[in-house]
Amino acid sequence: MEQNAKKVTSPSKGLLQSEDLYQYILETSVYPREPDFLKELWHVTASHPSLSTSMAMMATAPDAGQLMAMLLNLVNAKKTVEVGVFTGYSLLLTALTIPEDGKIIAVDVNRETFEIGLPVIKKAGVANKIDLIESEALPVLDQLLQNPENEGSFDFAFIDADSVNYWNYHERLMKPLKVGGLVVYDNTLWKGTVAIPDALVPEFWKQERELAIELNKSFAADPRIQISHASLGDGITICRRIY
DSSP states (O other): OHHHHHHHTOSOSSOOSOHHHHHHHIIIIITTTSOHHHHHHHHHHHHOTTSOHHHHTTSOOHHHHHHHHHHHHHTTOOEEEEEOOTTSHHHHHHHHHSOTTOEEEEEESOHHHHHHHHHHHHHTTOGGGEEEEESOHHHHHHHHHHOGGGTTOEEEEEEOSOGGGHHHHHHHHTTTEEEEEEEEEEOSSGGGGGGSOGGGSOHHHHHHHHHHHHHHHHHHHOTTEEEEEEOSTTOEEEEEEOO
16 A cells, blocks of 8 residues: 555655655655555545546645644644635544544535545545535635534634635634644645746736735734744645634
């Protein structure tokens, strides 16, 4: 299975300039600790006939997933939110990490891709922890805010869809997220284009690049959170609510 996983993760989703160095990290530190169910889900995603290679690469990078699992453990996460599910790699990772009575509210506009990974999730015995809502995320988050019992009750959130609304998600998550809780945002370096002059950026990436630049400035200026911007995968920003 490790050989299959190696094929799935090449080329690197990350910003490391050396593919050999990325493979070293995966083979030395990530794959030996990656649960077999996650390896299987990577393989199912990469080999599924309805998904192109570029679409399959939308799944969370295994090295970023390893960090997420540690973060979930560090905050003793039990109640989480996930926006953007795709085939469910990060969702399965979270479900495997949180306790038996833990719950995940997972939101995605496309249930079809979730169904690709669902057999593996069921096989892992953690489907009962997942409440998949097929919807745009903003209405779901707004509904969470309407219930006073949700205030300060969530331990962790992972955002990996609809970059146009990242800041809108952020504003809505600050209230239900407990003080000390974490929100992790994916794709915050956007293929490295945030550091490339605008004239050199392909036209089809310019909007996302500008959104990422503005979002990163907003995170840095937000006094409610402590942040760490990590160059894993396509860039992840970890936000810890401090008040």
